Amino acid sequence: MTQALPELADERRAKPAADRIRKSHGVHYTPPSLARFVARRALPMLSKRRSSVVLDPACGDGELLLAVASEAAGAGLPAPHLAGIDRDSAAVIAAENRLDDALAASVSLQCRDFIDGETWQQSLPAREVDLIISNPPYVRTQVLGATRAQALARRFDLTGRVDLYHAFVAEMTASLGDGGVLALLCSNRFLSTKGGQSLRALLEQRYEIAELWDLGDSKLFEAAVLPAVLVARQAKSRKGDIGKYVRVYEGQSDASTTAETASLLQALEDEMEGAVKVGTRCFAIERGELAKPKSGQPWQLRSPSNSRWLDTVEEHSAGRFGDLGAIRVGIKTTADSVFIRTSWDDLPHRLRPEDSLLHPLLTHHVASRWRVGEAPARTVLYTHEVSEGKRRAISLDAYPRAAAYLEQHRERLEGRAYVRKAGRAWYEVWVPQQPDAWAAPKLVWPDISEEPRFFLDDSGAIVNGDCYWLSCADVPPRDIALAIAVANSSFAVRYYDLCCGNRLYAGRRRFITQYVEGLPLPQVSSEAARDIANLVEQLWAQDGDVDARSATESVLDAAIYELFGLEEPARQA
DSSP states (O other): OOOOOGGGTTOOOOOSSOGGGHHHHTOOOOOHHHHHHHHHHHGGGSOSSSOOEEEETTOTTSHHHHHHHHHHHHTTOOOOEEEEEESOHHHHHHHHHHHTTOSOSEEEEEESOTTSSOOOGGGSSSSSEEEEEEOOOOOOHHHHOHHHHHHHHHHHTOOSSOOHHHHHHHHHHHHEEEEEEEEEEEEGGGGTSGGGHHHHHHHHHHEEEEEEEEOTTOOOSSSSOOEEEEEEEEOSSOOOOOOEEEEEEEOOOOTTTOEEESOHHHHHHTTOOEEEEETTEEEEEEEEEEOOOOTTOOOOEEOHHHHHHHHHHHHTEEEEGGGGSOEEEOBBOSOHHHHEESOSTTSOGGGSOOGGGEEEEEOTTTOOSBSOSSOOOEEEEOOEEEETTEEEEOOGGGOHHHHHHHHHTHHHHHTOHHHHHTTOOTTSOSBOOOGGGTTSOEEEEESEESSOOOEEEOSOOEEBTTEEEEEOTTSOHHHHHHHHHHHTSHHHHHHHHHHTOOBOGGGOEEOOHHHHTTOEEEOOOHHHHHHHHHHHHHHHHOTTOHHHHHHHHHHHHHHHHHHTTOOOGGGOO
Protein backbone atom coordinates (compact mmCIF):
# COMPACT_ATOMS: atom_id res chain seq x y z
CA MET A 1 0.00 0.00 0.00
CA THR A 2 1.27 3.49 -0.74
CA GLN A 3 1.56 6.08 2.00
CA ALA A 4 -1.19 8.70 2.10
CA LEU A 5 -0.44 12.41 2.32
CA PRO A 6 -0.50 13.90 5.84
CA GLU A 7 -3.75 15.68 5.06
CA LEU A 8 -5.43 12.29 4.57
CA ALA A 9 -3.76 10.35 7.36
CA ASP A 10 -6.61 10.86 9.83
CA GLU A 11 -9.36 10.43 7.25
CA ARG A 12 -9.12 6.68 6.75
CA ARG A 13 -12.21 4.78 7.68
CA ALA A 14 -13.34 1.18 7.94
CA LYS A 15 -14.00 -0.22 4.50
CA PRO A 16 -16.63 -2.93 4.02
CA ALA A 17 -14.98 -4.92 1.21
CA ALA A 18 -12.46 -7.53 2.30
CA ASP A 19 -8.88 -6.92 1.23
CA ARG A 20 -8.72 -10.22 -0.64
CA ILE A 21 -11.40 -9.12 -3.15
CA ARG A 22 -10.16 -5.56 -3.65
CA LYS A 23 -8.13 -6.33 -6.74
CA SER A 24 -10.76 -8.47 -8.46
CA HIS A 25 -13.53 -5.92 -7.76
CA GLY A 26 -11.40 -2.81 -8.29
CA VAL A 27 -12.30 -1.36 -4.88
CA HIS A 28 -10.37 1.83 -4.04
CA TYR A 29 -12.48 4.01 -1.72
CA THR A 30 -12.37 7.78 -2.16
CA PRO A 31 -10.65 9.78 0.62
CA PRO A 32 -13.03 12.42 2.08
CA SER A 33 -10.93 15.42 1.06
CA LEU A 34 -10.76 14.18 -2.54
CA ALA A 35 -14.51 13.47 -2.54
CA ARG A 36 -15.19 17.06 -1.47
CA PHE A 37 -12.79 18.33 -4.15
CA VAL A 38 -14.70 16.43 -6.86
CA ALA A 39 -18.07 17.60 -5.52
CA ARG A 40 -16.95 21.23 -5.55
CA ARG A 41 -15.90 20.89 -9.20
CA ALA A 42 -19.34 19.61 -10.25
CA LEU A 43 -21.86 21.55 -8.17
CA PRO A 44 -21.49 24.93 -9.96
CA MET A 45 -22.76 23.22 -13.13
CA LEU A 46 -26.10 22.25 -11.55
CA SER A 47 -29.34 24.21 -11.24
CA LYS A 48 -29.48 26.66 -8.35
CA ARG A 49 -33.29 26.69 -8.33
CA ARG A 50 -34.32 23.06 -7.94
CA SER A 51 -33.15 19.89 -6.25
CA SER A 52 -30.86 17.87 -8.49
CA VAL A 53 -30.90 14.10 -8.86
CA VAL A 54 -27.39 12.82 -8.08
CA LEU A 55 -26.31 9.24 -8.78
CA ASP A 56 -23.20 7.34 -7.77
CA PRO A 57 -23.33 3.95 -9.58
CA ALA A 58 -20.42 2.54 -7.54
CA CYS A 59 -21.16 4.29 -4.28
CA GLY A 60 -19.18 2.12 -1.87
CA ASP A 61 -19.78 3.51 1.61
CA GLY A 62 -21.30 6.72 0.21
CA GLU A 63 -18.39 9.14 0.53
CA LEU A 64 -19.01 10.97 -2.77
CA LEU A 65 -22.76 11.28 -2.16
CA LEU A 66 -22.10 12.56 1.34
CA ALA A 67 -19.65 15.13 -0.08
CA VAL A 68 -22.25 16.34 -2.62
CA ALA A 69 -24.89 16.84 0.08
CA SER A 70 -22.47 18.61 2.42
CA GLU A 71 -20.97 20.88 -0.25
CA ALA A 72 -24.41 21.72 -1.69
CA ALA A 73 -25.58 22.84 1.73
CA GLY A 74 -22.44 24.91 2.19
CA ALA A 75 -22.98 26.59 -1.20
CA GLY A 76 -26.64 27.36 -0.46
CA LEU A 77 -27.95 25.01 -3.15
CA PRO A 78 -31.21 23.04 -2.83
CA ALA A 79 -30.79 19.71 -1.04
CA PRO A 80 -30.17 17.03 -3.68
CA HIS A 81 -31.88 13.69 -4.21
CA LEU A 82 -29.15 11.10 -3.65
CA ALA A 83 -29.12 7.69 -5.35
CA GLY A 84 -26.44 5.06 -4.92
CA ILE A 85 -25.75 1.63 -6.38
CA ASP A 86 -23.13 -0.91 -5.36
CA ARG A 87 -22.75 -4.66 -5.78
CA ASP A 88 -21.31 -5.04 -2.24
CA SER A 89 -24.16 -5.44 0.25
CA ALA A 90 -21.91 -4.54 3.19
CA ALA A 91 -20.93 -1.32 1.43
CA VAL A 92 -24.58 -0.42 0.82
CA ILE A 93 -25.38 -0.95 4.51
CA ALA A 94 -22.44 1.28 5.45
CA ALA A 95 -23.65 3.93 2.99
CA GLU A 96 -27.17 3.81 4.48
CA ASN A 97 -25.75 4.45 7.93
CA ARG A 98 -23.51 7.29 6.78
CA LEU A 99 -26.20 9.01 4.67
CA ASP A 100 -28.92 8.66 7.27
CA ASP A 101 -28.34 12.22 8.53
CA ALA A 102 -27.20 13.69 5.20
CA LEU A 103 -28.66 17.04 4.12
CA ALA A 104 -30.55 15.46 1.24
CA ALA A 105 -34.07 15.73 -0.17
CA SER A 106 -34.12 11.92 -0.38
CA VAL A 107 -31.76 8.94 -0.31
CA SER A 108 -32.21 5.80 -2.39
CA LEU A 109 -29.63 2.97 -2.31
CA GLN A 110 -29.62 -0.34 -4.17
CA CYS A 111 -27.44 -3.43 -3.96
CA ARG A 112 -26.87 -4.47 -7.56
CA ASP A 113 -24.37 -4.32 -10.41
CA PHE A 114 -24.77 -1.07 -12.34
CA ILE A 115 -23.69 -2.60 -15.64
CA ASP A 116 -25.72 -5.82 -15.42
CA GLY A 117 -28.20 -4.48 -17.97
CA GLU A 118 -31.23 -4.42 -15.65
CA THR A 119 -33.38 -1.35 -15.02
CA TRP A 120 -32.51 0.51 -11.83
CA GLN A 121 -34.04 3.97 -12.48
CA GLN A 122 -37.49 3.08 -11.14
CA SER A 123 -36.55 3.96 -7.58
CA LEU A 124 -35.31 7.46 -8.44
CA PRO A 125 -37.48 10.55 -7.72
CA ALA A 126 -37.10 11.51 -11.41
CA ARG A 127 -36.18 9.42 -14.44
CA GLU A 128 -33.51 11.88 -15.56
CA VAL A 129 -30.24 12.16 -13.65
CA ASP A 130 -28.68 15.62 -13.33
CA LEU A 131 -25.29 14.57 -11.99
CA ILE A 132 -23.40 11.31 -11.96
CA ILE A 133 -20.46 11.48 -9.59
CA SER A 134 -18.43 8.33 -9.25
CA ASN A 135 -15.17 6.58 -8.57
CA PRO A 136 -15.98 3.44 -10.60
CA PRO A 137 -14.21 0.10 -10.13
CA TYR A 138 -10.72 -0.06 -11.58
CA VAL A 139 -10.18 -3.58 -12.93
CA ARG A 140 -7.80 -4.04 -15.85
CA THR A 141 -8.16 -6.59 -18.65
CA GLN A 142 -5.67 -8.97 -17.06
CA VAL A 143 -7.80 -9.23 -13.91
CA LEU A 144 -11.19 -9.12 -15.64
CA GLY A 145 -10.26 -12.09 -17.78
CA ALA A 146 -10.48 -12.27 -21.56
CA THR A 147 -14.05 -13.59 -21.69
CA ARG A 148 -15.62 -10.82 -19.60
CA ALA A 149 -13.44 -8.12 -21.15
CA GLN A 150 -14.53 -9.18 -24.64
CA ALA A 151 -18.19 -9.28 -23.60
CA LEU A 152 -17.97 -5.76 -22.16
CA ALA A 153 -16.16 -4.54 -25.27
CA ARG A 154 -18.92 -5.87 -27.54
CA ARG A 155 -21.75 -4.52 -25.38
CA PHE A 156 -20.31 -1.03 -24.93
CA ASP A 157 -18.52 -0.74 -28.28
CA LEU A 158 -15.08 -0.52 -26.68
CA THR A 159 -11.76 -1.39 -28.29
CA GLY A 160 -8.26 -2.13 -27.04
CA ARG A 161 -7.51 -3.27 -23.50
CA VAL A 162 -10.82 -2.82 -21.74
CA ASP A 163 -10.92 -1.69 -18.13
CA LEU A 164 -14.10 -2.08 -16.10
CA TYR A 165 -14.37 1.68 -15.57
CA HIS A 166 -14.55 2.15 -19.36
CA ALA A 167 -17.79 0.16 -19.35
CA PHE A 168 -19.07 2.14 -16.36
CA VAL A 169 -18.51 5.44 -18.17
CA ALA A 170 -20.38 4.16 -21.24
CA GLU A 171 -23.35 3.14 -19.06
CA MET A 172 -23.21 6.41 -17.13
CA THR A 173 -23.40 8.31 -20.40
CA ALA A 174 -26.52 6.38 -21.36
CA SER A 175 -28.05 7.25 -17.98
CA LEU A 176 -27.51 11.01 -18.24
CA GLY A 177 -29.91 13.25 -20.07
CA ASP A 178 -28.84 16.04 -22.40
CA GLY A 179 -27.19 18.67 -20.22
CA GLY A 180 -26.42 16.15 -17.45
CA VAL A 181 -23.09 16.49 -15.66
CA LEU A 182 -20.48 13.77 -15.26
CA ALA A 183 -17.95 14.08 -12.43
CA LEU A 184 -15.59 11.17 -12.88
CA LEU A 185 -12.76 10.09 -10.60
CA CYS A 186 -10.74 7.30 -12.20
CA SER A 187 -7.30 6.08 -13.24
CA ASN A 188 -5.48 8.54 -15.49
CA ARG A 189 -4.41 5.76 -17.87
CA PHE A 190 -7.24 6.54 -20.29
CA LEU A 191 -5.66 9.94 -21.00
CA SER A 192 -2.64 8.53 -22.78
CA THR A 193 -2.90 4.82 -23.66
CA LYS A 194 -4.20 3.08 -26.76
CA GLY A 195 -6.50 1.12 -24.46
CA GLY A 196 -8.18 4.39 -23.47
CA GLN A 197 -8.77 5.47 -27.07
CA SER A 198 -12.41 4.36 -27.25
CA LEU A 199 -13.18 6.04 -23.91
CA ARG A 200 -11.54 9.27 -25.05
CA ALA A 201 -13.58 9.11 -28.26
CA LEU A 202 -16.82 8.65 -26.31
CA LEU A 203 -16.05 11.64 -24.09
CA GLU A 204 -15.04 13.80 -27.07
CA GLN A 205 -18.23 12.94 -28.96
CA ARG A 206 -20.77 13.19 -26.14
CA TYR A 207 -19.49 15.82 -23.72
CA GLU A 208 -18.32 19.39 -23.36
CA ILE A 209 -15.33 18.93 -21.07
CA ALA A 210 -15.15 21.68 -18.46
CA GLU A 211 -12.24 20.56 -16.29
CA LEU A 212 -9.62 17.83 -16.37
CA TRP A 213 -7.28 17.23 -13.45
CA ASP A 214 -4.44 14.73 -13.84
CA LEU A 215 -3.45 14.12 -10.22
CA GLY A 216 -0.56 11.87 -11.21
CA ASP A 217 1.63 10.43 -8.46
CA SER A 218 0.09 12.57 -5.72
CA LYS A 219 -0.66 9.41 -3.67
CA LEU A 220 -4.15 10.61 -2.75
CA PHE A 221 -5.24 6.96 -2.56
CA GLU A 222 -3.79 4.28 -0.32
CA ALA A 223 -3.65 2.01 -3.37
CA ALA A 224 -1.13 2.55 -6.16
CA VAL A 225 -3.59 4.34 -8.45
CA LEU A 226 -2.69 7.46 -10.42
CA PRO A 227 -6.02 9.32 -10.45
CA ALA A 228 -7.67 11.84 -12.74
CA VAL A 229 -10.80 13.94 -12.24
CA LEU A 230 -12.95 14.88 -15.21
CA VAL A 231 -15.99 17.17 -15.06
CA ALA A 232 -18.07 17.45 -18.22
CA ARG A 233 -21.57 18.23 -19.46
CA GLN A 234 -23.31 15.88 -21.86
CA ALA A 235 -24.49 17.67 -24.99
CA LYS A 236 -26.11 16.43 -28.19
CA SER A 237 -24.41 19.17 -30.17
CA ARG A 238 -20.94 20.05 -28.92
CA LYS A 239 -19.77 23.65 -29.15
CA GLY A 240 -16.13 22.67 -29.18
CA ASP A 241 -15.27 24.63 -26.06
CA ILE A 242 -11.81 23.90 -24.67
CA GLY A 243 -11.73 22.85 -21.03
CA LYS A 244 -9.25 23.63 -18.28
CA TYR A 245 -6.47 21.06 -17.86
CA VAL A 246 -4.35 20.86 -14.70
CA ARG A 247 -1.59 18.31 -14.17
CA VAL A 248 0.41 17.59 -11.02
CA TYR A 249 3.34 15.24 -10.49
CA GLU A 250 5.98 14.95 -7.81
CA GLY A 251 9.08 16.96 -8.63
CA GLN A 252 12.27 18.38 -7.17
CA SER A 253 12.22 21.11 -4.54
CA ASP A 254 13.88 24.43 -5.35
CA ALA A 255 14.03 26.76 -2.36
CA SER A 256 14.09 29.85 -4.58
CA THR A 257 10.91 29.04 -6.48
CA THR A 258 8.91 26.66 -4.30
CA ALA A 259 5.77 27.84 -2.51
CA GLU A 260 4.58 25.99 0.58
CA THR A 261 1.07 24.87 1.45
CA ALA A 262 -0.52 22.50 3.94
CA SER A 263 -2.73 20.75 1.37
CA LEU A 264 -2.13 19.76 -2.23
CA LEU A 265 -5.85 19.86 -3.07
CA GLN A 266 -6.12 23.33 -1.56
CA ALA A 267 -3.14 24.41 -3.66
CA LEU A 268 -4.95 23.20 -6.76
CA GLU A 269 -8.15 25.04 -5.85
CA ASP A 270 -6.17 28.19 -5.03
CA GLU A 271 -4.84 28.25 -8.61
CA MET A 272 -1.24 27.72 -7.48
CA GLU A 273 1.21 26.83 -10.23
CA GLY A 274 4.82 25.70 -10.54
CA ALA A 275 6.71 24.08 -7.67
CA VAL A 276 4.62 23.60 -4.52
CA LYS A 277 5.84 21.97 -1.32
CA VAL A 278 3.42 19.93 0.80
CA GLY A 279 5.04 18.58 3.93
CA THR A 280 8.25 16.86 2.83
CA ARG A 281 7.13 16.41 -0.79
CA CYS A 282 7.35 18.80 -3.70
CA PHE A 283 4.91 18.85 -6.63
CA ALA A 284 5.07 20.47 -10.04
CA ILE A 285 1.66 21.93 -10.96
CA GLU A 286 1.06 22.70 -14.64
CA ARG A 287 -1.99 24.59 -15.92
CA GLY A 288 -3.33 25.01 -19.41
CA GLU A 289 -6.08 23.85 -21.73
CA LEU A 290 -7.09 20.49 -23.05
CA ALA A 291 -5.75 20.59 -26.60
CA LYS A 292 -8.08 19.32 -29.29
CA PRO A 293 -6.33 16.04 -30.05
CA LYS A 294 -5.89 14.25 -33.34
CA SER A 295 -8.14 11.23 -33.66
CA GLY A 296 -7.02 8.47 -31.30
CA GLN A 297 -4.07 10.42 -29.91
CA PRO A 298 -3.40 11.01 -26.19
CA TRP A 299 -4.97 14.05 -24.61
CA GLN A 300 -2.48 16.86 -24.14
CA LEU A 301 -2.13 19.86 -21.90
CA ARG A 302 -1.48 22.96 -23.96
CA SER A 303 -0.40 26.42 -22.92
CA PRO A 304 0.81 29.24 -25.20
CA SER A 305 4.47 28.42 -24.47
CA ASN A 306 3.94 24.68 -24.98
CA SER A 307 2.16 25.28 -28.26
CA ARG A 308 4.95 27.50 -29.56
CA TRP A 309 7.53 24.89 -28.55
CA LEU A 310 5.70 22.08 -30.34
CA ASP A 311 5.03 24.19 -33.42
CA THR A 312 8.76 24.88 -33.69
CA VAL A 313 9.53 21.18 -33.34
CA GLU A 314 7.06 20.32 -36.09
CA GLU A 315 8.57 22.92 -38.44
CA HIS A 316 12.01 21.33 -38.05
CA SER A 317 10.94 17.67 -38.17
CA ALA A 318 11.65 15.40 -41.10
CA GLY A 319 10.07 12.20 -39.83
CA ARG A 320 9.37 10.03 -36.84
CA PHE A 321 11.25 7.33 -34.96
CA GLY A 322 8.76 4.77 -36.20
CA ASP A 323 9.80 5.51 -39.81
CA LEU A 324 13.05 3.62 -39.14
CA GLY A 325 11.25 0.31 -38.74
CA ALA A 326 8.87 -1.70 -36.60
CA ILE A 327 9.22 -1.29 -32.83
CA ARG A 328 8.73 -4.58 -31.02
CA VAL A 329 8.49 -5.69 -27.42
CA GLY A 330 10.98 -8.33 -26.30
CA ILE A 331 10.20 -11.99 -25.84
CA LYS A 332 7.65 -13.14 -23.28
CA THR A 333 8.07 -16.72 -22.09
CA THR A 334 5.16 -16.67 -19.57
CA ALA A 335 7.28 -19.17 -17.62
CA ASP A 336 10.47 -17.27 -16.87
CA SER A 337 11.65 -19.59 -14.10
CA VAL A 338 11.74 -22.42 -16.65
CA PHE A 339 13.23 -20.62 -19.64
CA ILE A 340 15.49 -18.03 -17.97
CA ARG A 341 18.38 -18.65 -15.58
CA THR A 342 21.47 -16.83 -14.38
CA SER A 343 23.41 -20.09 -14.76
CA TRP A 344 22.72 -23.37 -16.52
CA ASP A 345 26.01 -24.92 -15.43
CA ASP A 346 24.62 -26.01 -12.08
CA LEU A 347 22.31 -28.49 -13.81
CA PRO A 348 23.36 -32.12 -14.37
CA HIS A 349 24.89 -32.50 -17.83
CA ARG A 350 22.00 -34.62 -19.08
CA LEU A 351 19.58 -31.76 -18.25
CA ARG A 352 21.77 -28.91 -19.42
CA PRO A 353 20.30 -27.62 -22.71
CA GLU A 354 22.56 -27.53 -25.73
CA ASP A 355 24.67 -24.38 -25.98
CA SER A 356 23.18 -23.42 -29.35
CA LEU A 357 19.79 -22.90 -27.64
CA LEU A 358 21.11 -20.70 -24.82
CA HIS A 359 21.34 -16.99 -25.55
CA PRO A 360 22.29 -13.90 -23.51
CA LEU A 361 19.18 -11.95 -22.51
CA LEU A 362 19.00 -8.17 -22.46
CA THR A 363 16.78 -6.94 -19.62
CA HIS A 364 16.12 -3.57 -17.99
CA HIS A 365 18.73 -4.52 -15.39
CA VAL A 366 21.58 -4.03 -17.88
CA ALA A 367 20.03 -1.21 -19.92
CA SER A 368 22.17 1.91 -20.09
CA ARG A 369 22.50 4.90 -22.37
CA TRP A 370 24.40 4.36 -25.63
CA ARG A 371 25.85 0.89 -24.85
CA VAL A 372 24.71 -1.96 -22.62
CA GLY A 373 25.73 -1.19 -19.05
CA GLU A 374 27.11 -4.61 -18.17
CA ALA A 375 27.20 -8.10 -19.57
CA PRO A 376 23.78 -9.79 -19.34
CA ALA A 377 23.53 -11.94 -16.23
CA ARG A 378 20.58 -13.93 -17.53
CA THR A 379 20.44 -16.50 -20.31
CA VAL A 380 17.32 -17.74 -22.05
CA LEU A 381 16.53 -21.18 -23.42
CA TYR A 382 15.15 -20.11 -26.79
CA THR A 383 13.08 -22.84 -28.42
CA HIS A 384 12.56 -21.32 -31.88
CA GLU A 385 14.37 -21.27 -35.18
CA VAL A 386 13.87 -20.18 -38.77
CA SER A 387 13.40 -22.80 -41.48
CA GLU A 388 12.76 -21.88 -45.11
CA GLY A 389 12.11 -18.29 -44.09
CA LYS A 390 9.51 -19.17 -41.47
CA ARG A 391 9.68 -19.30 -37.69
CA ARG A 392 8.98 -22.63 -36.07
CA ALA A 393 9.50 -24.41 -32.78
CA ILE A 394 12.66 -26.50 -32.62
CA SER A 395 12.40 -30.27 -32.87
CA LEU A 396 13.11 -31.71 -29.45
CA ASP A 397 14.47 -34.86 -31.09
CA ALA A 398 17.43 -32.77 -32.28
CA TYR A 399 18.17 -31.50 -28.77
CA PRO A 400 17.93 -34.41 -26.29
CA ARG A 401 19.32 -32.52 -23.28
CA ALA A 402 16.92 -29.59 -23.78
CA ALA A 403 14.11 -32.10 -24.26
CA ALA A 404 14.98 -33.80 -20.96
CA TYR A 405 15.08 -30.45 -19.16
CA LEU A 406 11.78 -29.25 -20.59
CA GLU A 407 10.13 -32.61 -19.87
CA GLN A 408 10.79 -32.01 -16.18
CA HIS A 409 8.68 -28.84 -16.41
CA ARG A 410 6.10 -30.19 -18.81
CA GLU A 411 3.17 -29.99 -16.40
CA ARG A 412 3.71 -26.30 -15.81
CA LEU A 413 4.32 -25.49 -19.47
CA GLU A 414 1.28 -27.45 -20.62
CA GLY A 415 -0.72 -25.54 -18.02
CA ARG A 416 -0.46 -22.48 -20.25
CA ALA A 417 -3.87 -23.02 -21.82
CA TYR A 418 -3.50 -20.10 -24.22
CA VAL A 419 -0.49 -21.81 -25.82
CA ARG A 420 -2.54 -24.94 -26.49
CA LYS A 421 -5.49 -22.94 -27.82
CA ALA A 422 -3.17 -21.18 -30.27
CA GLY A 423 -2.10 -24.55 -31.69
CA ARG A 424 1.45 -24.08 -30.46
CA ALA A 425 3.88 -26.67 -29.06
CA TRP A 426 3.80 -26.96 -25.29
CA TYR A 427 7.46 -25.96 -24.91
CA GLU A 428 7.33 -22.77 -26.99
CA VAL A 429 8.11 -19.26 -25.81
CA TRP A 430 4.77 -17.43 -25.93
CA VAL A 431 6.06 -14.29 -27.70
CA PRO A 432 9.28 -15.32 -29.49
CA GLN A 433 9.44 -12.51 -32.08
CA GLN A 434 11.57 -13.38 -35.14
CA PRO A 435 14.64 -15.56 -34.44
CA ASP A 436 16.70 -14.37 -37.42
CA ALA A 437 16.38 -10.71 -36.34
CA TRP A 438 18.46 -11.03 -33.18
CA ALA A 439 21.81 -11.18 -35.00
CA ALA A 440 21.48 -7.75 -36.64
CA PRO A 441 22.38 -4.54 -34.75
CA LYS A 442 19.37 -3.21 -32.86
CA LEU A 443 18.35 -0.30 -30.70
CA VAL A 444 17.11 -1.47 -27.29
CA TRP A 445 15.55 0.40 -24.37
CA PRO A 446 13.67 -0.49 -21.17
CA ASP A 447 9.89 -0.22 -21.01
CA ILE A 448 9.95 1.78 -17.74
CA SER A 449 12.67 4.23 -16.81
CA GLU A 450 13.11 7.65 -15.18
CA GLU A 451 15.13 8.85 -18.16
CA PRO A 452 15.68 7.47 -21.68
CA ARG A 453 18.13 4.56 -21.76
CA PHE A 454 18.45 3.71 -25.44
CA PHE A 455 21.48 1.65 -26.44
CA LEU A 456 22.83 -0.10 -29.52
CA ASP A 457 23.39 -3.83 -29.28
CA ASP A 458 25.37 -5.73 -31.89
CA SER A 459 26.10 -8.83 -29.80
CA GLY A 460 23.22 -10.91 -31.12
CA ALA A 461 21.62 -11.10 -27.66
CA ILE A 462 17.87 -11.63 -27.31
CA VAL A 463 15.71 -8.85 -25.85
CA ASN A 464 13.46 -9.61 -22.88
CA GLY A 465 9.84 -8.53 -22.55
CA ASP A 466 10.67 -5.71 -20.12
CA CYS A 467 12.37 -3.90 -23.01
CA TYR A 468 11.55 -2.77 -26.54
CA TRP A 469 13.77 -2.96 -29.62
CA LEU A 470 14.09 -1.84 -33.22
CA SER A 471 16.13 -3.79 -35.76
CA CYS A 472 18.73 -1.66 -37.52
CA ALA A 473 19.45 -4.22 -40.26
CA ASP A 474 18.15 -1.85 -42.93
CA VAL A 475 18.88 1.47 -41.22
CA PRO A 476 21.87 3.56 -42.44
CA PRO A 477 24.51 4.25 -39.75
CA ARG A 478 23.86 8.02 -39.87
CA ASP A 479 20.15 7.44 -39.14
CA ILE A 480 20.99 5.09 -36.28
CA ALA A 481 23.25 7.73 -34.71
CA LEU A 482 20.64 10.47 -35.13
CA ALA A 483 17.85 8.31 -33.70
CA ILE A 484 19.76 7.30 -30.57
CA ALA A 485 20.98 10.88 -30.08
CA VAL A 486 17.42 12.23 -30.15
CA ALA A 487 16.02 9.39 -28.03
CA ASN A 488 18.58 9.89 -25.24
CA SER A 489 18.31 13.69 -25.17
CA SER A 490 16.59 15.93 -22.66
CA PHE A 491 14.59 17.13 -25.67
CA ALA A 492 12.99 13.66 -25.85
CA VAL A 493 11.96 13.87 -22.19
CA ARG A 494 10.35 17.28 -22.75
CA TYR A 495 8.56 16.07 -25.86
CA TYR A 496 7.37 12.93 -24.05
CA ASP A 497 5.92 14.90 -21.15
CA LEU A 498 4.06 17.25 -23.47
CA CYS A 499 2.71 14.72 -25.97
CA CYS A 500 2.55 11.38 -24.16
CA GLY A 501 2.22 12.20 -20.48
CA ASN A 502 2.07 8.63 -19.22
CA ARG A 503 4.24 9.19 -16.17
CA LEU A 504 4.28 6.78 -13.26
CA TYR A 505 5.47 7.06 -9.67
CA ALA A 506 8.88 8.53 -8.78
CA GLY A 507 9.36 10.24 -12.13
CA ARG A 508 9.31 7.04 -14.16
CA ARG A 509 8.00 7.01 -17.73
CA ARG A 510 6.84 4.26 -20.06
CA PHE A 511 8.76 4.10 -23.34
CA ILE A 512 6.34 1.82 -25.17
CA THR A 513 5.82 1.54 -28.93
CA GLN A 514 2.92 3.98 -28.98
CA TYR A 515 5.06 6.81 -27.64
CA VAL A 516 8.49 6.07 -29.06
CA GLU A 517 7.31 5.63 -32.65
CA GLY A 518 5.98 9.21 -32.60
CA LEU A 519 9.23 10.78 -31.37
CA PRO A 520 10.26 13.33 -34.04
CA LEU A 521 13.52 13.20 -35.97
CA PRO A 522 14.91 16.54 -37.17
CA GLN A 523 15.82 17.81 -40.58
CA VAL A 524 19.58 17.49 -40.78
CA SER A 525 22.30 18.44 -43.24
CA SER A 526 25.08 16.08 -44.21
CA GLU A 527 27.58 18.07 -42.16
CA ALA A 528 25.35 18.12 -39.07
CA ALA A 529 24.64 14.40 -39.47
CA ARG A 530 28.37 13.71 -39.57
CA ASP A 531 28.90 15.77 -36.40
CA ILE A 532 26.09 13.89 -34.60
CA ALA A 533 27.52 10.54 -35.68
CA ASN A 534 30.98 11.52 -34.41
CA LEU A 535 29.58 12.52 -31.02
CA VAL A 536 27.61 9.29 -30.71
CA GLU A 537 30.70 7.26 -31.62
CA GLN A 538 32.58 9.09 -28.88
CA LEU A 539 29.86 8.15 -26.40
CA TRP A 540 30.04 4.51 -27.46
CA ALA A 541 33.77 4.63 -26.68
CA GLN A 542 33.53 6.57 -23.39
CA ASP A 543 31.55 4.15 -21.25
CA GLY A 544 34.27 3.95 -18.61
CA ASP A 545 35.01 7.69 -18.49
CA VAL A 546 32.11 9.35 -16.68
CA ASP A 547 33.41 12.93 -16.93
CA ALA A 548 34.22 12.67 -20.63
CA ARG A 549 30.86 11.11 -21.39
CA SER A 550 29.00 13.79 -19.45
CA ALA A 551 30.78 16.53 -21.38
CA THR A 552 30.05 14.85 -24.72
CA GLU A 553 26.40 14.31 -23.79
CA SER A 554 26.03 18.04 -23.00
CA VAL A 555 27.40 18.98 -26.42
CA LEU A 556 25.16 16.44 -28.14
CA ASP A 557 22.10 17.54 -26.16
CA ALA A 558 22.61 21.16 -27.24
CA ALA A 559 23.06 20.03 -30.85
CA ILE A 560 19.72 18.19 -30.82
CA TYR A 561 17.90 21.27 -29.52
CA GLU A 562 19.54 23.37 -32.20
CA LEU A 563 18.46 20.95 -34.95
CA PHE A 564 14.85 21.43 -33.81
CA GLY A 565 15.21 25.22 -33.81
CA LEU A 566 15.11 25.44 -30.01
CA GLU A 567 17.34 26.94 -27.35
CA GLU A 568 19.46 24.48 -25.47
CA PRO A 569 18.08 23.64 -21.97
CA ALA A 570 20.52 25.83 -20.04
CA ARG A 571 19.16 28.97 -21.71
CA GLN A 572 15.45 28.15 -21.54
CA ALA A 573 13.24 30.32 -19.34
